[in-house]
Amino acid sequence: MDKRFEKYKGIHPGVVLERELKKRSLKQRPFALSVAEHPQTFNAIARGKRGISTALALKIEKELGLEEGTLVLLQAYYDIRMEKEKWERAKPDLSLLRKSLFWDADIDRIDWNKHYKAVIQRVFERGNEQEKNELVRFYGEELVQSALNTGRTPRSFHIPGASK
Structure with missing residues (x-):
């Protein structure tokens, strides 16, 4: 994983992706179309409402020049965090x-x-x-x-x- 993204472990990869696009002054819709993704799907991912698939993560990483697997790993860490939170809510202390x-x-x-x-x-x-x-x-x-x-x-x- 790209070292600059280590601090984002547990944060939805869409949030990180949105920050990265803003940093590079890229608009969501044109970028989504450039990686052959529906803008609505891309927007849902960027807002943290939907997970990112491995195939799409690889396309985005290639387009942005990110280390391969960065977004997939962020998704995995996010999923782990969500599962742990679910366990914690399963019973009182x-x-x-x-x-x-x-x-x-x-x-x-x-x-x-x-x-x-x-x-x-x-x-x-x-x-x-x-x-x-x-x-x-x-x-x-x-x-x-x-x-x-x-x-x-x-x-x-x-x-x-x-x-x-």
């Missing part, structure tokens, strides 16, 4: 939740998305402020409030940090 709250289940095997209502209701009934705050961070204030309002009995829990 378990170090902040007492296992005793989930005495009847293996806390490591709970499907946090499928059973969100039961989890939220249990933590807001029996949990401390730190545990409640973690669920608000993980699920979001709106989903927590919704889960608390759909229980069998009306609940009026205060969500930490929520406006009254």
